[in-house]
Amino acid sequence: MTDIADTVNVERVVHGPDRPGTPALEARNLTKHFKVHGGLGRGAGVVHAVEDISLALPRGTVTAVVGESGSGKSTLARMLTQLISPTSGELLLDGEPVRGDAKSRRAYTSRVHLVLQDPFSSLNSVHTVRYHLERPLKLHAGRRLGREELERRVLDLLERVSLTPADNYIDKYPHELSGGQRQRVAIARGLAVEPEVLLADEPVSMLDVSIRLGVLNLLDELREREQLAILYVTHDIASARYLADSIVVMYAGEIVESGDAVRITDAPAHPYTQLLLSAAPDPERAEPPVLRGRGAPPSLVSPPSGCRFHPRCPFAMPVCAEQAPPTLQAPDAESARHVAACWLLDPEHTPTTSAEPDVPQTRHMPSPQRHEDPTDPA
Amino acid sequence: MSPVLRPRRRSGGSGSRPRWLRSPKVAAGSLILLFFVLLAVFGPMAAPHSPEWQASTLDNVPHPPSSQFWLGTDVQQHDLFSQLLAGGRDTLLIAFVGGLVATALSVVVGVSAGFLGGKADEVLSILTNIFLALPGLLILMVVMKMMPDGDTGNPLLIGAVIALSAWAWGARVLRAQTLALRNQDYVDSARVVGEGRVRIILFEILPNLLPILASSFIFTVIYGIGAYASLAWLGLINPTNASWGTMLNTAQQFSATTSGTWWWYGPPALCIAFVGIALALLNFGIDEIVNPRMRSTRRGLRSKGPRFQLGLTPVVRAEEGTRP
Numbered sequence: 001m002t003d004i005a006d007t008v009n010v011e012r013v014v015h016g017p018d019r020p021g022t023p024a025l026e027a028r029n030l031t032k033h034f035k036v037h038g039g040l041g042r043g044a045g046v047v048h049a050v051e052d053i054s055l056a057l058p059r060g061t062v063t064a065v066v067g068e069s070g071s072g073k074s075t076l077a078r079m080l081t082q083l084i085s086p087t088s089g090e091l092l093l094d095g096e097p098v099r100g101d102a103k104s105r106r107a108y109t110s111r112v113h114l115v116l117q118d119p120f121s122s123l124n125s126v127h128t129v130r131y132h133l134e135r136p137l138k139l140h141a142g143r144r145l146g147r148e149e150l151e152r153r154v155l156d157l158l159e160r161v162s163l164t165p166a167d168n169y170i171d172k173y174p175h176e177l178s179g180g181q182r183q184r185v186a187i188a189r190g191l192a193v194e195p196e197v198l199l200a201d202e203p204v205s206m207l208d209v210s211i212r213l214g215v216l217n218l219l220d221e222l223r224e225r226e227q228l229a230i231l232y233v234t235h236d237i238a239s240a241r242y243l244a245d246s247i248v249v250m251y252a253g254e255i256v257e258s259g260d261a262v263r264i265t266d267a268p269a270h271p272y273t274q275l276l277l278s279a280a281p282d283p284e285r286a287e288p289p290v291l292r293g294r295g296a297p298p299s300l301v302s303p304p305s306g307c308r309f310h311p312r313c314p315f316a317m318p319v320c321a322e323q324a325p326p327t328l329q330a331p332d333a334e335s336a337r338h339v340a341a342c343w344l345l346d347p348e349h350t351p352t353t354s355a356e357p358d359v360p361q362t363r364h365m366p367s368p369q370r371h372e373d374p375t376d377p378a
Numbered sequence: 379m380s381p382v383l384r385p386r387r388r389s390g391g392s393g394s395r396p397r398w399l400r401s402p403k404v405a406a407g408s409l410i411l412l413f414f415v416l417l418a419v420f421g422p423m424a425a426p427h428s429p430e431w432q433a434s435t436l437d438n439v440p441h442p443p444s445s446q447f448w449l450g451t452d453v454q455q456h457d458l459f460s461q462l463l464a465g466g467r468d469t470l471l472i473a474f475v476g477g478l479v480a481t482a483l484s485v486v487v488g489v490s491a492g493f494l495g496g497k498a499d500e501v502l503s504i505l506t507n508i509f510l511a512l513p514g515l516l517i518l519m520v521v522m523k524m525m526p527d528g529d530t531g532n533p534l535l536i537g538a539v540i541a542l543s544a545w546a547w548g549a550r551v552l553r554a555q556t557l558a559l560r561n562q563d564y565v566d567s568a569r570v571v572g573e574g575r576v577r578i579i580l581f582e583i584l585p586n587l588l589p590i591l592a593s594s595f596i597f598t599v600i601y602g603i604g605a606y607a608s609l610a611w612l613g614l615i616n617p618t619n620a621s622w623g624t625m626l627n628t629a630q631q632f633s634a635t636t637s638g639t640w641w642w643y644g645p646p647a648l649c650i651a652f653v654g655i656a657l658a659l660l661n662f663g664i665d666e667i668v669n670p671r672m673r674s675t676r677r678g679l680r681s682k683g684p685r686f687q688l689g690l691t692p693v694v695r696a697e698e699g700t701r702p
Contacts, residue, residue, distance in 0.1 A: 078566075081570050083566055083569060083570065102574075105572075106572050109569075109570060109571060109572030110572060113570060113571070114566075114567075114570045116563045116566065116567060117563075118563055121562055121563040121564060122563040122564055122566075122567045123564055123567075124564040124568075124582055124585075124586070125586075126585040126586060126588075127581075127585075135568075135571060135573065136571045136572070139571060139572045139573070140572065186567070189567070189571065193571060193572075
């Protein structure tokens, strides 16, 4: 079995959009294990929340991280903002390793900002909009700002996130605003920091559909106009395709596939991505979707052996349960940046299955054989 | 532009002050408390006689209230009305000092334990639990017994001692609440923005603890009044200090309750009770005073008629595409 590991990619795979130059933020082999204290009669365990993720976020790009709940997306985003420290691995901001002392942390916060998912809890209900926006301005301006200048800048921020007339909003408390308005305030706070990297942890999932697009377009604008490196964490693969340059698919704490957003959504290489896509609502689809695989994400305290997706995978082979798959280039990829961690892509293993990504697989039991399907071109 | 779009400024509390007084409970509580605070400040000056003044040294029959002595006299012919007026100052001062010190202690211990976690939390929690397990009044009695007589008259010192037996509950409650608030998204957001630890505790967490803090302060003050009265009644406070508690103590020494001299023990007991009631009533209004959400809810509920609603209805704003 060792020969297989040797033939495949021994190099570290860095996910994320491929751009020349130093990425604004790079994560190297980030791993996070949470210790859980067992109750009476239960031993302590370890939650393998994020495993060995290398990710680069170049300027002027949007990288989407897609995955189910509990796949480690938010943990990844929080590690990237240093809200939680990784078990191992390192962060590079502009090519420089990030240090943990108080001063560098403060400097880090002026360059990397995180917008949280829930606008109902990410704003402190005892403070006004003005306070929320003044604080980052004061903290990161580098000099003392006069009262008038502060006010002018806050009003300007509110206008940039289309909370107009800004005068109406500046002295409001969070509870006087709607969810969408609050999320705009949260994003405006991010802009006040003037970061180079903006991490958005499911910024639209709590919002009304009618305002989601507005927030997505705002992120798009920030990428274009301010050349921000944006990480867009979501479970909605459709919005990822709409917004992102590159998509990273996470499953059970690992990256299973990454590459160009359009390519991933058009020709997913990993069975999990196919499952995600088949589950995404599509107004043009007449028949109910046939899900490729079922079940729930595995326990992260004792993740499945080999490929973590194999218990749910319709194409699972014996090797999948034994060995973790290497990250391999997808067959149709023109660029090296469409990769997936799946044994199906390994030439030595593909013959044992006949998986074709475009054939709906109705059986959800792991099965190496092809299912008899009338639409099957074979 | 229509008046709807006029920005509503909320400057300080100029407009908010009468609002929370609209609750009859809070209004009554504030009035009673104000009365007693004024009594504590000006009572000793307004009293017709000093607390030690004796109408006669020969007579040892307590006289009932009369036009000369409004609340009668005790066995030693002290003017009870003067004593009552003079006795409020120490009682309230000690109770408020006790409440302040205890609340400060409970914030320091409870919030640090909850926010820091780990070893610091363990040590502080053990400390809190020890003080919880100790019987407060007993400790007070032991401490007071050990003090020289002169010091038992010092209200600040007694207040601090009372606080020592009163902070632990507050600390426990605040620790639990801090634990819950520590992982709130807004705390994480503040960290991401670059706020320091102290700033987060003082400006993000503490304001959200204010309702608990205020009500725990009020209850500690009530406890302080009770504890001081008990200590005085038990004779642990220098009886030459005029206070409602020492009045009760002397009344008890001369078995006023059994001899039917109600004017002796009744007024100071009622004063203590009324201060307690006032504080308890005030506690009802705490949330509305400190919580901005409650403030505007009340305002919304109270204001009938469409005039005010107009300001809140974002009809005009909806055109800008920000649907509520």
